Structure formats: structure tokens, C-alpha cells
Amino acid sequence: xxxITNTDACVGCGLCAFxxxxxxxxxxxxxxxxxxxxxxxxxxxxxxxxxxxxxxxxAISVKDF
Amino acid sequence: xxxxxxxxxxxxxxxxxxxxxxxxxYREHEPIRRMxxxxxxxxxxxxxxxxxxxxxxxxxxxxxxxxxxxxVARPGVEPFFGVPALPGWVLDLDPPEHTxxxxxxxxxxxxxxMRELRPRLDRIVADLLDGMERHGGPVxxxxxxxxxxxxxxxxxxxxxxxxxxxxxxxDSKVLFGLNSTADDASAAMDRLxxxxxxxxKSGGQQDGLLRTLAEDGTLxxxxxxGIGAMMLSGGHGSTSSAMALGTFALLAHPDQLAKFxxxxxxxxxxxEELLRYVTIFxxxxxxxxxxxxxxxxxxxxxxxxxxxxxxxxxxxxxxxxEAPDQLDIERNTSGHLAxxxxxxxxxGQNLVRMEMRAALxxxxxxxxxxxxxxxxxxxxxxxxxxxxxGVYELPVTW
Numbered sequence: 001x002x003x004i005t006n007t008d009a010c011v012g013c014g015l016c017a018f019x020x021x022x023x024x025x026x027x028x029x030x031x032x033x034x035x036x037x038x039x040x041x042x043x044x045x046x047x048x049x050x051x052x053x054x055x056x057x058x059a060i061s062v063k064d065f
Numbered sequence: 066x067x068x069x070x071x072x073x074x075x076x077x078x079x080x081x082x083x084x085x086x087x088x089x090x091y092r093e094h095e096p097i098r099r100m101x102x103x104x105x106x107x108x109x110x111x112x113x114x115x116x117x118x119x120x121x122x123x124x125x126x127x128x129x130x131x132x133x134x135x136x137v138a139r140p141g142v143e144p145f146f147g148v149p150a151l152p153g154w155v156l157d158l159d160p161p162e163h164t165x166x167x168x169x170x171x172x173x174x175x176x177x178x179m180r181e182l183r184p185r186l187d188r189i190v191a192d193l194l195d196g197m198e199r200h201g202g203p204v205x206x207x208x209x210x211x212x213x214x215x216x217x218x219x220x221x222x223x224x225x226x227x228x229x230x231x232x233x234x235x236d237s238k239v240l241f242g243l244n245s246t247a248d249d250a251s252a253a254m255d256r257l258x259x260x261x262x263x264x265x266k267s268g269g270q271q272d273g274l275l276r277t278l279a280e281d282g283t284l285x286x287x288x289x290x291g292i293g294a295m296m297l298s299g300g301h302g303s304t305s306s307a308m309a310l311g312t313f314a315l316l317a318h319p320d321q322l323a324k325f326x327x328x329x330x331x332x333x334x335x336x337e338e339l340l341r342y343v344t345i346f347x348x349x350x351x352x353x354x355x356x357x358x359x360x361x362x363x364x365x366x367x368x369x370x371x372x373x374x375x376x377x378x379x380x381x382x383x384x385x386x387e388a389p390d391q392l393d394i395e396r397n398t399s400g401h402l403a404x405x406x407x408x409x410x411x412x413g414q415n416l417v418r419m420e421m422r423a424a425l426x427x428x429x430x431x432x433x434x435x436x437x438x439x440x441x442x443x444x445x446x447x448x449x450x451x452x453x454x455g456v457y458e459l460p461v462t463w
Contacts, residue, residue: 011167011407011408012167012172012174012175013410013411013414013415014171014174014179014415015414015415017176018176018418021176025177026172026177031172031173031174053400054399054400054401056407056408057407057408058122
């Protein structure tokens with residue numbers, strides 16, 4: 001799995017950092033997404049998919065390979 | 066169809082947990098259709114998950130309060146619609162004004178900061194449960210648990226000092242009291258504004274939101290005060306109601322409650338499912354097109370009012386494929402719209418999650434035999450008195 005984030009589209013809601021803190025964090029000043037792990041381990045894939053699907057800014061894309 | 070034949074927004078429910086049946090019919094046959102507003106305006110009603118999501122992330126639709134109309138008449142209550150946004154009320158603004166203020170807020174609401182509040186929330190919860198235990202059942206869960214928890218959490222967030230919390234709670238209660246007169250509510254709002262002004266200026270707790278915003282120096286004092294009032298207004302009754310109705314829903318579904326209490330790993334998903342299932346903002350959210358445009362196969366004119374029906378979108382079988390009208394704490398809830406969608410999505414959503422995580426499991430741990438003290442059918446719901454859906458009271462015993 002490869003995760004890509006688009007900080008321009010991010011609204012800073014923090015849902016991803018709340019759902020999968022191992023993969024997503026937020027930048028301190030504006031809360032914009034910070035990608036900690038672009039290739040997360042298998043056991044987190046389900047949560048990452050959910051974070052991507054729920055993102056209000058549609059700022060997370062995921063490629064499976 | 067003459068204007069008189071255009072239906073208004075439905076609010077009547079046959080069951081507390083079922084959105085008005087008309088919404089499901091519209092969603093299936095006309096997911097965007099005409100709707101009559103109380104002032105006679107003929108606007109639009111959007112009910113499907115896909116159109117709601119599309120609309121809320123489309124910058125051609127405005128959230129400015131000048132365009133907003135109340136979808137349901139509430140005698141004696143004049144919402145801040147049809148006039149420019151009050152300072153700091155970011156939910157009534159479009160970019161770039163929206164961006165300027167929201168950017169200052171998001172950094173204060175990061176998942177990490179919300180997690181840091183957890184120990185304080187746990188303490189508030191434990192104190193309230195102690196109080197219920199001392200009192201003994203039956204007690205009203207709204208009055209004794211969900212309302213004070215919601216109120217005190219907002220105090221923690223905003224940084225309202227302990228010495229002013231009693232006053233804050235008293236005025237909040239009047240402001241959101243369903244039996245309060247418009248005059249009483251307005252006077253309570255004035256007093257709360259005054260209190261919040263003081264919190265923002267100097268008196269607030271060190272790490273409180275208002276004082277931190279003031280120290281940042283980007284927003285002016287009236288904007289910061291307005292942000293506090295907006296958080297209170299948007300977050301107080303709604304969070305309390307989500308917890309009360311969430312508890313009610315679990316009590317009404319013993320099989321789900323049994324799973325909820327047996328498996329701590331299910332809690333997070335269960336809370337999302339409860340948020341979806343009870344969708345507190347039952348009047349939805351208002352939007353208006355900034356230009357004439359085509360959307361969902363209809364032609365919309367600039368400035369027409371649109372009601373985006375969140376409860377209906379959250380029951381859409383196209384998105385929630387497995388029995389969306391059932392409470393299922395194990396379902397995939399991702400993409401639910403209880404907090405809205407797009408740039409105006411609830412700023413406080415992760416605080417609400419934290420609060421519910423602190424509250425609901427602890428409630429059922431403390432009182433494993435918690436039950437309704439009256440028959441479920443006698444629990445009184447309010448359908449058109451408030452944009453927040455809820456119960457007047459939830460008598461419980463153990």
C-alpha cells in the first residue's frame with residue numbers, strides 16, 4: 001500500500017490522525033496532515049482505507065499493490 | 066406543481082430513531098427536489114449521500130449567513146440567518162474569510178491536543194457518575210450526566226476558570242432550555258458573551274482555546290469571543306444529545322449493548338455508528354449556490370436556499386449497503402456525515418469522540434444494570450423546537 005496526501009486539500013480536521021495515529025499526524029500550527037508512514041504495515045491497511053474514505057477534504061489517496 | 070403543493074421539511078417521527086419517512090421516499094425518487102421554506106421561499110432539499118457529499122465539497126455553494134433561511138419555523142426564535150455573520154462565526158463564512166479564521170482553529174483541535182484532554186474528561190465523568198450513585202436511581206441522565214459533561218468539557222476547551230463555571234452552566238442551560246423564552250435566551254447569550262470576552266481577554270486558563278487564540282494575536286477580541294460562543298452554541302446541546310440518544314439507542318437494542326460492553330475493541334466503531342444512527346443535526350445544514358448552475362440534474366439559481374438533509378444521507382442504502390436503518394455497532398461506518406463534510410466539517414469532532422469515549426463505556430461500567438426507568442415509548446422527543454434532535458429527559462435507573 002502506498003499513501004499520498006494532498007496538504008492543499010486538507011481541511012485540518014484531524015480525523016486521519018485520530019483514526020490511525022501510526023500513519024498520520026498533524027502539523028502543529030494549522031493542523032494540516034503530516035504523513036508519517038507512506039507505506040504502512042499490513043495490519044493498518046483497513047484503518048488507512050477508512051481514513052481515506054472519510055476524509056472531508058478528500059486529501060488522502062491510497063494505492064494498493 | 067403550484068408553490069402550495071411543494072412540501073416543507075418533514076420533522077415528524079414515528080420512532081425516535083427513524084428520520085421522517087418522507088426523507089427516505091425523496092432520497093429514493095428525487096434526491097434533489099423543491100422544498101418550501103416557512104417564509105414562502107421555494108428552495109431545494111438534498112437527501113442522498115452522494116449528492117450531499119458532492120454539494121458540501123463544491124466551492125460553488127456558499128455557507129454565508131446572508132443566504133441562509135430557517136428550514137423549519139421556530140416561533141419566538143430568530144436564528145442569525147439573513148444577516149452578515151457575527152464576528153468569528155466561521156460556519157457562516159466562505160473562503161477566504163473562512164480560511165483566515167479556520168486556519169487559526171485547526172491547529173488547536175489536533176487529534177493530539179484532544180487526546181491530551183482525555184484525563185480531565187475522565188475526571189469530570191467520574192465525578193458525575195459519583196453524583197448519580199450518591200443520588201440513587203432513577204435520575205434523568207440528561208440533567209445529571211450528558212448536559213453537565215458537555216458543558217464542563219466546553220469549559221475545559223475554552224479555558225473557562227473554575228470560579229465561573231457555575232455561571233457558565235446556568236446561562237448555557239437557559240440558552241438551550243427548550244422552555245426558555247426568547248427574551249431569557251437572549252439575555253443568557255449576552256451574559257455568556259460577556260463572560261467569554263473576559264476569558265479571552267485575561268481571565269482564561271493558561272492552555273484554554275480563547276486565551277491561546279488571544280496570545281497568537283491574529284484574530285481580534287470580538288472574533289475570539291464569537292468563536293467561543295459558536296463552539297458553545299454548536300457543541301453544547303448537540304454533544305449532550307448525541308450521548309443521551311446514543312445511550313437510549315443502546316438500551317433499546319440489548320444485543321448491541323451486550324456486544325458494546327463485552328468488547329472494548331468495538332467501542333470506537335460503535336460510537337461512530339451511534340453518531341450515524343442518531344444524526345443529531347436533524348434539520349441538516351443550509352447552503353446556497355453563488356451562481357446559476359446545474360446540480361444533480363436540476364437547474365439552481367444563485368441565492369436559492371438548499372437544505373442538506375444529513376439524517377437521510379446517513380441512512381442511504383447506496384453508501385451503507387447493509388440494512389442502513391438498523392443499529393449495527395460492527396458495520397463499516399466510514400463516510401458517515403454526522404459531522405458534515407467539506408471545509409465546514411465540525412471543528413470539534415475529535416473532542417466529541419474523546420468525550421463519548423470517556424463517557425459511555427464508563428457509564429455502563431459503573432452501572433452494569435443500567436436501564437430506562439420508564440417505557441421506551443414514553444421517552445419524549447422534540448422534533449421541531451431545535452435544530453438539534455433530542456430527548457427532553459432520559460430517566461434511568463440501575
